[in-house]
Amino acid sequence: MKVTFPHMGNAWIVIQALFETLNVDVAVPPPTSKGTLNLGTKLAPESSCLPLKINLGNYIEAAAKGADTIAITGGIGPCRFGYYGEVERQILRDAGYSYEVVILEPPDGSLWGLAKRIRYLAGRHNSWTKILKAMRFAYRKSVALDEVEDMIHAARPRLLEPLAAEKLYSKAKQHLIEASEDKGLEEAVFRVQQSIKEGQAAFRGEKPLRVGVVGEIYTILDPFSSLDVEQQLGNLGVEVNRSIYLSSWVGQHVFQGLAQGYRPLRDYPRLAKPYLPHFVGGHGQETVGAAVQFAREGADGIIQLLPLGCMPEIVASSVLPRIQADYRIPIMTLTVDEHSGRAGVQTRLEAFVDLLERRRNRTLTREDVLNVARE
Amino acid sequence: MKVGYPRAVHYYDYFPFWAGFFQGLDLELIASPLTNRKILEQGLKKASDETCLPIKLLAGHIQALSGMGVDALFLPRMVSVEEKTYLCPKLLGLPESVFAAVPEGMRILTLDFNVRLGKRRVIRTLEEFAEGLGKTRAEARQGFLLAQNWQERYESRRHEGRSFGESMGEFDPRLAGEAGRTIRFDNPDRDESAAVLTVALVGHPYLTQDNYANLNLVAKLGERAHVRFIEEMEPQGIEQGLQGLHKSVFWSHARKIMGAGAAYIGDEAVDGVIYLSCFGCGTDSMTQDMVARIARQQHKPYMVLTLDEHSGEAGLVTRLEAFLDMTERRVQRESNFSAHG
Ligand code: SF4
Ligand code: SF4
Numbered sequence: 022m023k024v025t026f027p028h029m030g031n032a033w034i035v036i037q038a039l040f041e042t043l044n045v046d047v048a049v050p051p052p053t054s055k056g057t058l059n060l061g062t063k064l065a066p067e068s069s070c071l072p073l074k075i076n077l078g079n080y081i082e083a084a085a086k087g088a089d090t091i092a093i094t095g096g097i098g099p100c101r102f103g104y105y106g107e108v109e110r111q112i113l114r115d116a117g118y119s120y121e122v123v124i125l126e127p128p129d130g131s132l133w134g135l136a137k138r139i140r141y142l143a144g145r146h147n148s149w150t151k152i153l154k155a156m157r158f159a160y161r162k163s164v165a166l167d168e169v170e171d172m173i174h175a176a177r178p179r180l181l182e183p184l185a186a187e188k189l190y191s192k193a194k195q196h197l198i199e200a201s202e203d204k205g206l207e208e209a210v211f212r213v214q215q216s217i218k219e220g221q222a223a224f225r226g227e228k229p230l231r232v233g234v235v236g237e238i239y240t241i242l243d244p245f246s247s248l249d250v251e252q253q254l255g256n257l258g259v260e261v262n263r264s265i266y267l268s269s270w271v272g273q274h275v276f277q278g279l280a281q282g283y284r285p286l287r288d289y290p291r292l293a294k295p296y297l298p299h300f301v302g303g304h305g306q307e308t309v310g311a312a313v314q315f316a317r318e319g320a321d322g323i324i325q326l327l328p329l330g331c332m333p334e335i336v337a338s339s340v341l342p343r344i345q346a347d348y349r350i351p352i353m354t355l356t357v358d359e360h361s362g363r364a365g366v367q368t369r370l371e372a373f374v375d376l377l378e379r380r381r382n383r384t385l386t387r388e389d390v391l392n393v394a395r396e
Numbered sequence: 397m398k399v400g401y402p403r404a405v406h407y408y409d410y411f412p413f414w415a416g417f418f419q420g421l422d423l424e425l426i427a428s429p430l431t432n433r434k435i436l437e438q439g440l441k442k443a444s445d446e447t448c449l450p451i452k453l454l455a456g457h458i459q460a461l462s463g464m465g466v467d468a469l470f471l472p473r474m475v476s477v478e479e480k481t482y483l484c485p486k487l488l489g490l491p492e493s494v495f496a497a498v499p500e501g502m503r504i505l506t507l508d509f510n511v512r513l514g515k516r517r518v519i520r521t522l523e524e525f526a527e528g529l530g531k532t533r534a535e536a537r538q539g540f541l542l543a544q545n546w547q548e549r550y551e552s553r554r555h556e557g558r559s560f561g562e563s564m565g566e567f568d569p570r571l572a573g574e575a576g577r578t579i580r581f582d583n584p585d586r587d588e589s590a591a592v593l594t595v596a597l598v599g600h601p602y603l604t605q606d607n608y609a610n611l612n613l614v615a616k617l618g619e620r621a622h623v624r625f626i627e628e629m630e631p632q633g634i635e636q637g638l639q640g641l642h643k644s645v646f647w648s649h650a651r652k653i654m655g656a657g658a659a660y661i662g663d664e665a666v667d668g669v670i671y672l673s674c675f676g677c678g679t680d681s682m683t684q685d686m687v688a689r690i691a692r693q694q695h696k697p698y699m700v701l702t703l704d705e706h707s708g709e710a711g712l713v714t715r716l717e718a719f720l721d722m723t724e725r726r727v728q729r730e731s732n733f734s735a736h737g
Contacts, residue, residue, distance in 0.1 A: 066685035070678070098646045099482035101678055107643040108682050111689055124643065129480075297492050299473060299508060302485035329446070332678040336489030339444045339496070356446065 022046065024142060025088035027076040028053050030242035031166050031267055034198050036092075039159040042201075043143050043152065048088035050079035053245040057082055062359050064112050071246055071328035071358055072239040073105055077112060084118050092142055094274040095126030100302035100333050127277065135277075160280055162197060163268040165206040167283035169193045169213050174262065176217045177255025178229035186255065189216055226258075230377050233315030234263040235308045236326035237334045240357060241265055247326055247357055248366045254324075257374045262320065264289070264311030265304060288314070296340045305333030309340055316348035321377045323350060329358035351376060397529070399505065400466035402457035403427040405450050405487060406474050408560075408601035409627075409649070412567040414470065416546030417522065420539025421531045425470065427568050428457040431608035435460050440705060442497035448676035449704055450602050451486055453609060455497035462499035469502050475510035481648040482512075484679055505529070554627040560605045593621035593723055596660035598653055598687070599672035599680075601627060603703060610672060611709045613701070613716070617670075620720050624666060626656035633659045640690075650679040657687040661696045668697035668723040670716075675704035697723040 023046045026036050033049050040047040051057070053075055061078030080091060096103040106124040113120045123142055128134040143152050169190070177186045196209035232254055240247045241263055251261045269282030281287060289310025290300065297309045312323050325341060327334035338354050345352045353373045355366065401407060401414060407427060418425035429435070431453060439456025461469055471491040474483050482488065491498075491506050498504060507525045511518055519540060526536035546567055553563035565572030595617060597604050604610060604625055617623050626634075634655030638644065645651040660666045671687055673680040684700060691698035699719045701712065 066681050068675075068677070068681040069685070070681075095643070097480070097482075099485050099488065101682060103646060104643070104682055107641060108685060110642060111686060115689060122642075128643075297489065299475070299488055301488040302482070305485065305489065330676055330678055330681070332485040333489075335444060335447050336486055336493045339447070339489070339493035343495070 022090050023048050023088045024090045024092050025050055025083035026092045027079045029239055035159045035163045035271060038162050039155055042155040043147050048083045048086040050083040058359055064116055068330060070101060070330055074359055080113060091120050091122045093124055095124040098302055160271055161206060163271045164283050165197055165210050167266040167268050168210050172213050172217055175260055178258045178260050179224045180220045181223055185220055189213055229258055229260040230321045231260045233320045233323045234261055234326060235311040235323060237328055237331050238265050238270060238304050240326040240328055242267055248361060248363045253367055253370050259374055264307060296343055301333045301336045303333030305337040308337040312341060312344050316344060316350045323352045325354045327356055329356050398424045398466045399468050399470045400461035400464055401425050401427050401470050402454055404454035404457040405602050408605050412550035413543045413547040415567045416543035417539040420542040421526055421535050428460045431606050449674040455494050458494060458497045459499060468505050470505045472506055473508045475508055476512045478648055481646050484647055555630050557628055593667045594665055595621040596624040596666050596669045597672055598626050598657040600649060603672050603674055611707060611712050616716060626652050629656040629659060647679050650683045654683045654686060658690050661691050661694050667727050671700045673700060673702045675702055697726055
């Protein structure tokens, strides 16, 4: 058995750590590329959402590395993600890939059923104590990754050399990949902190604009799918804050909600209440709640990211205009799919950042603010 | 007090339930007019561009209530109608996501309908709702009984094979007069012998039964074929159709479409299957793909028609004719084959 799993930003680092600690043979799919997406798009239903297309591409590329088993999380919706596993199984079967798909979820709510599936992947040679220990370490690794990423968000607009932050980021990631105990994690985080402090000392510019990124989890966590929105914003001198971090996803999906993650999601539903008092699947309600939070914290603007056709986020985007009006904060919705191009995204981001700047300098009319969401 | 119910999305499945409930409260619940061009156009103006056609139509129907002299709009949040399933996320986002379409000053009545929380919670929700309208808890419970009764009656009429117009017409007087005529399937004067084919039209009832949205597809299809719908299939048939899945489908409507679609594909009395979908439907993107796979495996004539606000009648007719011709040839070939074999 050789296990693979779909990419989602840095998630692979955590999942690989988990399996490797347990001595499970894994094949990490090659980093997602345009080619990956093309492979997936050919097999996927045309109107399926972008993450499904990328997932399929990842599996095909992992098959070439000898993978024969897919581990994916599930859930009972109501958004499409909960049904990805089964649809992907059928698509791969008909395309001639003999993959076994193991959906890591409590089938019919049974935690015992989930335990059996984990046991199946982990094999006999691992005791439950060892499995739990590995899971906890993987979780801490995800928190460390989030800490680093958050610092990078702050560093991008403040480091003078444009690529300095990216270099720091990839070096830190490498350290975290290699870390096999807590000490390594702490050290990696500490080192980034130090380097940023030093690099920032020379920064004399005005306070960077702050933008909150909210929306669908995959596009938020996976820079390939969003065409590096966060990095692009950083390059435009913006400090990014975001609604969901990787460890929250790990806490939700791997720990069935028992761990909250670096950025807890639990306040979002309450904040969303006046605008959307019910969950709508995916992270639709979290998007609305996070938008309220960013607005209250005085962010300069908010960007909602979503794959074309994403059901929960379409609901969220229909209520965001009310938050925009109530808090007088510009909110832009950015939809991506397999046809999205970097240039197009860049143009929209530039226009948005320009608007935020003019707004800060008070050279803006009311129409400008209200129009951004609809552009 | 007269309350309006938009003739869109869950109207097509659950209106009898809500009509019964309001009847029990001694309030009048009336549906908006049949979909027409103006409703579609107004819907497009007030709904998000990216959303699906049915939600756009819903936005239009909400606006259409303003001319009807209703005192309020009723738009429940239908979360779940049976165990272990939900409705579509976009329906969970009602009514908030269509607030922009609500006419100025119109009161909105809503409640969360969620059977996953248990029957007692459902009844309590209905009681609270009734109290908000100055009715008693007893009246709410009365209404709930009537609601269940009407809904069951509607569903069993459909299982008997009665048309949508006839079955729904019992609870929605407007439909009895108007929509019945356009459905050829229940035209008693129709020459049965002319139709040699039986075609199943699978898809959301708000597409298959909204004759404006589907460009009168059912009537056109009815000229050459007996038309079967997913609502006609009994739960056991749907269950049967879902057998091959490794994980159960958790949206009730998609479950029905998937199960009935698969069952019709496996049914020898059905010559072909048409999946009627619409642009922007998230759940269809999954079920449509799975139904297509089953049709391919079983060599059943199968076609997908995707509606959107720009769909033209001409294109639809051409594709429909071609599909029916192909299916007819298949049926003839197979009957020749068995006659000689
Ligand atoms: S959240 Fe949106 S993009 Fe993600 S699986 Fe659900 S519908 Fe698709
Ligand atoms: S099921 Fe499809 S058509 Fe119906 S509301 Fe949801 S997305 Fe729209």
